[in-house]
Amino acid sequence: MSHDAIDAGAPSGGAANGAVVKRQLPPDVAILVFLRDRGIFVLWVLLLVIFAVWNHPYFATINNAMLIVSAASLTAIFAAAVATGLFSGALDLSLPGVAALSTCVVGVLLKQFGVPVPLALIGGLGVGFLCGLINGYIVLRGLNPLIVTIGTLSVTSGLAALVVGGYAISGVFELEFMGSARYFGIPSHAYIVAVVYLALTIFLTRTRHGIRMRAVGGNSEAVRRAGLSDQRYKILGFIISAMLASLGGIMTMALVFEASANASPSILFTALTAVFLAGVSLAGGRGSLPRVLIGALVLATISDALTIAGVPPYWATVATGALMIGALVFDKTMTESISARLVKVSTMTVHEKASK
Numbered sequence: 001m002s003h004d005a006i007d008a009g010a011p012s013g014g015a016a017n018g019a020v021v022k023r024q025l026p027p028d029v030a031i032l033v034f035l036r037d038r039g040i041f042v043l044w045v046l047l048l049v050i051f052a053v054w055n056h057p058y059f060a061t062i063n064n065a066m067l068i069v070s071a072a073s074l075t076a077i078f079a080a081a082v083a084t085g086l087f088s089g090a091l092d093l094s095l096p097g098v099a100a101l102s103t104c105v106v107g108v109l110l111k112q113f114g115v116p117v118p119l120a121l122i123g124g125l126g127v128g129f130l131c132g133l134i135n136g137y138i139v140l141r142g143l144n145p146l147i148v149t150i151g152t153l154s155v156t157s158g159l160a161a162l163v164v165g166g167y168a169i170s171g172v173f174e175l176e177f178m179g180s181a182r183y184f185g186i187p188s189h190a191y192i193v194a195v196v197y198l199a200l201t202i203f204l205t206r207t208r209h210g211i212r213m214r215a216v217g218g219n220s221e222a223v224r225r226a227g228l229s230d231q232r233y234k235i236l237g238f239i240i241s242a243m244l245a246s247l248g249g250i251m252t253m254a255l256v257f258e259a260s261a262n263a264s265p266s267i268l269f270t271a272l273t274a275v276f277l278a279g280v281s282l283a284g285g286r287g288s289l290p291r292v293l294i295g296a297l298v299l300a301t302i303s304d305a306l307t308i309a310g311v312p313p314y315w316a317t318v319a320t321g322a323l324m325i326g327a328l329v330f331d332k333t334m335t336e337s338i339s340a341r342l343v344k345v346s347t348m349t350v351h352e353k354a355s356k
Contacts, residue, residue, distance in 0.1 A: 072300035081244035088237020089217035097156030099249030107259025128246030136235030179254030
């Protein structure tokens with residue numbers, strides 16, 4: 001069965017359906033699939049062209065491109081965290097709290113206890129590991145993941161404030177190498193994003209456990225019938241998601257030189273928008289990390305262009321919300337159109353065989 005046919009949402013049962021899946025997609029269906037799965041790339045290119053003309057000559061410069069990359073980096077990390085959770089079949093809403101708690105733990109370890117940077121970073125990522133493990137374990141007891149992770153958001157936010165005593169820890173310059181520093185003219189956190197996305201993409205598409213984790217998100221019942229444990233892969237999804245949130249919090253601290261207990265929900269909102277723009281399914285299983293990265297770049301590009309044009313910053317928030325709604329409507333419309341067209345083609349194929 002081809003990957004394109006699976007992504008198109010083609011039915012998998014029955015001989016007739018199998019005939020449709022194995023042959024090349026009809027041109028109109030192929031166009032719809034392309035728009036749904038690759039439309040984000042087209043959108044970004046169009047935006048780059050439009051903004052380059054609108055904000056000439058300030059937009060299309062190397063320095064501005066680096067500003068866009070820098071702004072997109074944090075969104076990309078949190079978007080990867082959200083997407084990984086969705087790939088395994090769960091939306092984790094506790095990510096801002098996990099990020100805040102990890103940040104505060106690293107800040108305290110560095111400034112109050114004088115722990116070496118590598119050990120402090122391990123401690124921060126360890127917080128994410130534990131939070132993800134706890135979330136996954138509780139959810140697998142049959143509780144709603146949204147309710148559980150909202151509760152975890154509250155717990156981690158409170159713990160973050162307790163760790164720093166209600167005050168932000170300033171002057172955290174030890175992590176400058178992964179924040180405002182540049183190497184060969186490129187922001188250091190851009191390298192972190194590149195490594196994270198490359199490693200995650202390989203894991204999700206080229207390794208047994210990554211493929212199984214996505215299969216659990218798409219159809220956990222089928223995975224159980226195949227004799228595999230779906231629970232361990234759901235927990236794995238929560239763990240990776242939370243650890244990425246920890247990394248995002250640490251990167252934020254490296255940029256602002258401050259460890260704060262403020263668990264800003266805007267982080268989650270922006271990440272969700274990037275994920276929905278990339279066409280990641282809320283039902284789990286379907287999506288692509290490279291497209292999530294482009295989604296983060298789209299948001300950063302819009303915000304940057306509006307700033308250059310002197311447009312008030314709240315319009316960027318309006319545009320982000322509109323994009324989120326538009327992305328959901330677009331994905332639903334495309335998926336329904338593809339499914340309807342495939343069913344029609346399948347029916348025609350059955351009639352063709354009957355006439356012969």
